[in-house]
Amino acid sequence: METFGEFEFIEFIKKRFPVSHNFMGIGDDCAIISQGGEDLLFSTDFLVEGVHFLKTVSSAEDVGWKAAAVNLSDIAAMGGTPIATFLSIALPESAQGDWAKRFIEGFVEISRLFDVPLLGGDTTSSLRDIAVNVGILGQCPSGKGITRNNAKIGETIYVTGNLGDSAGGLYSVLKGIDKTVDVETLINRHKRPVPRISEGKTLMMSGKVGAMMDISDGIASDLKHIMKASGVGAVVEIDKLPYSKELISVSIEYGWDRCKLAVGGGEDFELLFTAPEDFDKQIDIPIYPIGKIVCGKELIWTIDNKPVDLNFTGYKHF
Amino acid sequence: METFGEFEFIEFIKKRFPVSHNFMGIGDDCAIISQGGEDLLFSTDFLVEGVHFLKTVSSAEDVGWKAAAVNLSDIAAMGGTPIATFLSIALPESAQGDWAKRFIEGFVEISRLFDVPLLGGDTTSSLRDIAVNVGILGQCPSGKGITRNNAKIGETIYVTGNLGDSAGGLYSVLKGIDKTVDVETLINRHKRPVPRISEGKTLMMSGKVGAMMDISDGIASDLKHIMKASGVGAVVEIDKLPYSKELISVSIEYGWDRCKLAVGGGEDFELLFTAPEDFDKQIDIPIYPIGKIVCGKELIWTIDNKPVDLNFTGYKHF
Numbered sequence: 001m002e003t004f005g006e007f008e009f010i011e012f013i014k015k016r017f018p019v020s021h022n023f024m025g026i027g028d029d030c031a032i033i034s035q036g037g038e039d040l041l042f043s044t045d046f047l048v049e050g051v052h053f054l055k056t057v058s059s060a061e062d063v064g065w066k067a068a069a070v071n072l073s074d075i076a077a078m079g080g081t082p083i084a085t086f087l088s089i090a091l092p093e094s095a096q097g098d099w100a101k102r103f104i105e106g107f108v109e110i111s112r113l114f115d116v117p118l119l120g121g122d123t124t125s126s127l128r129d130i131a132v133n134v135g136i137l138g139q140c141p142s143g144k145g146i147t148r149n150n151a152k153i154g155e156t157i158y159v160t161g162n163l164g165d166s167a168g169g170l171y172s173v174l175k176g177i178d179k180t181v182d183v184e185t186l187i188n189r190h191k192r193p194v195p196r197i198s199e200g201k202t203l204m205m206s207g208k209v210g211a212m213m214d215i216s217d218g219i220a221s222d223l224k225h226i227m228k229a230s231g232v233g234a235v236v237e238i239d240k241l242p243y244s245k246e247l248i249s250v251s252i253e254y255g256w257d258r259c260k261l262a263v264g265g266g267e268d269f270e271l272l273f274t275a276p277e278d279f280d281k282q283i284d285i286p287i288y289p290i291g292k293i294v295c296g297k298e299l300i301w302t303i304d305n306k307p308v309d310l311n312f313t314g315y316k317h318f
Numbered sequence: 319m320e321t322f323g324e325f326e327f328i329e330f331i332k333k334r335f336p337v338s339h340n341f342m343g344i345g346d347d348c349a350i351i352s353q354g355g356e357d358l359l360f361s362t363d364f365l366v367e368g369v370h371f372l373k374t375v376s377s378a379e380d381v382g383w384k385a386a387a388v389n390l391s392d393i394a395a396m397g398g399t400p401i402a403t404f405l406s407i408a409l410p411e412s413a414q415g416d417w418a419k420r421f422i423e424g425f426v427e428i429s430r431l432f433d434v435p436l437l438g439g440d441t442t443s444s445l446r447d448i449a450v451n452v453g454i455l456g457q458c459p460s461g462k463g464i465t466r467n468n469a470k471i472g473e474t475i476y477v478t479g480n481l482g483d484s485a486g487g488l489y490s491v492l493k494g495i496d497k498t499v500d501v502e503t504l505i506n507r508h509k510r511p512v513p514r515i516s517e518g519k520t521l522m523m524s525g526k527v528g529a530m531m532d533i534s535d536g537i538a539s540d541l542k543h544i545m546k547a548s549g550v551g552a553v554v555e556i557d558k559l560p561y562s563k564e565l566i567s568v569s570i571e572y573g574w575d576r577c578k579l580a581v582g583g584g585e586d587f588e589l590l591f592t593a594p595e596d597f598d599k600q601i602d603i604p605i606y607p608i609g610k611i612v613c614g615k616e617l618i619w620t621i622d623n624k625p626v627d628l629n630f631t632g633y634k635h636f
Contacts, residue, residue: 006442006443009441013422017426017437028438031404031438035356035358036356037354040353040455042437042438044404044440044451045406046406046440046449048408048449051444083351086361088362088363088364088451090366090449096327104330108334108335118335119349120349120360120362123327123328123364126449127367127368127446127447128445129444131366131444133364133440133451135404137351
């Protein structure tokens with residue numbers, strides 16, 4: 001039997017569902033559904049035990065937090081406002097008591113932080129693994145949602161925050177290194193990502209952003225989605241990638257390549273977007289220029305303006 | 319570790335998410351979200367291999383069909399119109415080729431029948447089991463969606479079609495009985511349920527329906543949801559339950575109790591609703607009276623107007 005990759009499967013599905021003009025469908029952070037004066041946004045994310053989380057790494061509360069966080073981040077990636085979430089959860093018998101309730105507590109915690117109600121879902125048993133699917137409904141002013149397909153040549157590429165912390169945190173846990181304050185900070189960034197909802201709205205309201213998405217698989221993979229959707233190339237200046245002081249310190253201590261964590265690690269859930277060159281001087285939130293949109297379709301990495309060969313790619317599920 | 323039942327878990331979640339007046343949340347077939355002049359409906363259903371389907375019973379196309387059908391049925395249960403679906407799918411390596419593509423073909427088939435686009439989703443790998451979550455967005459005129467909590471004492475209980483076919487079909491496959499034309503019809507009702515979208519809309523538009531839901535777990539279980547939500551009791555006349563000629567014939571041949579299949583089997587995806595006594599004479603679609611809404615909170619089964627003891631309960635996931 002012939003198998004295929006995740007992105008190939010998505011292309012297959014897209015071809016079978018041509019989309020009409022009222023909708024923006026498969027291929028962006030959210031689907032957009034035009035309803036009167038508002039656009040509805042919808043996204044959904046699947047978390048499977050052993051693939052997206054390990055019970056040995058993340059507590060039930062952490063998984064509950066993250067299941068909501070990754071979906072809120074998809075709404076942030078369009079510049080939208082979340083309306084409600086929907087939770088589907090399949091639980092093996094071993095998780096049908098304490099684990100499930102603690103999962104809900106983590107889900108409640110982040111939902112209250114962003115004032116988003118849980119409005120429905122589905123509960124079922126599973127034979128072995130825990131599987132969680134969260135759907136999220138959001139909204140934005142009609143036609144204002146920021147998609148991946150509008151990056152323009154000459155625009156600067158920005159991110160809203162430090163890269164690589166989440167990957168560094170996961171790596172710390174898997175390697176079992178000593179939990180210093182710095183290491184705990186990285187681990188927390190992995191377990192409890194904070195979706196950039198208000199930043200996303202500020203960027204949308206500015207009217208200056210070309211393309212935008214959230215960083216879930218690492219910029220090496222994520223930026224290619226923007227490039228492909230917009231039909232452009234990109235240059236990323238590796239020496240401009242922003243790092244936290246914690247990641248710098250822990251990387252130095254353990255001899256990690258922090259660039260590799262930043263570029264290929266993913267799950268930072270910062271926003272990655274394009275905007276005019278001096279946009280960072282026009283807006284009130286911290287943003288970091290990391291490169292340029294250029295002609296062509298290549299992703300070029302540079303150090304001191306000289307191209308370098310990077311073999312880091314983002315995460316693909318299959 | 320203390321475990322708990324599915325419905326107890328849902329109650330736990332409801333308490334942690336008190337719902338504001340703009341929303342109708344957990345506990346009905348769909349969530350209702352008021353947006354301007356229309357109400358949005360949202361529902362989601364999880365199908366897990368080994369729990370909801372067996373690869374030995376259902377083809378990939380059948381699973382694709384059913385994954386969409388059960389969600390469309392939730393929209394039908396409110397009297398709504400489907401707008402779009404969202405598909406999350408977790409695939410173990412063995413299903414990442416042929417199975418996945420055939421799944422999509424079944425999903426496409428029913429989506430075209432009801433003219434509903436697939437607008438987004440999530441694809442991921444899983445370690446062992448296939449897991450599929452479909453979300454569906456629908457709409458209905460503001461305030462017109464039919465919920466479970468409005469059954470009134472004195473109303474008649476109706477269903478839109480024959481009961482027990484799906485359970486009979488599953489039973490036929492599991493028992494490996496000869497596939498006569500009648501048996502094939504039952505199996506097809508199990509594998510390819512047809513959601514009652516147009517019937518649901520007709521019932522909603524009539525303005526006469528009290529409470530409504532779709533039959534997914536069997537009327538013994540499903541009717542109790544309406545009773546509990548509405549604070550009423552019910553009497554079901556077992557001798558009035560409608561059966562297909564195929565189920566009658568196969569049941570007689572193999573000595574099955576068709577009443578048990580009708581009451582406890584589930585997955586018929588007919589609509590179960592309450593309306594005035596002579597409503598079946600006022601409406602143009604076939605509907606079948608099966609009982610009455612009464613005072614109290616008991617579900618009483620009768621034959622020839624005499625109470626009988628039925629120990630059939632519907633399906634609970636854990």
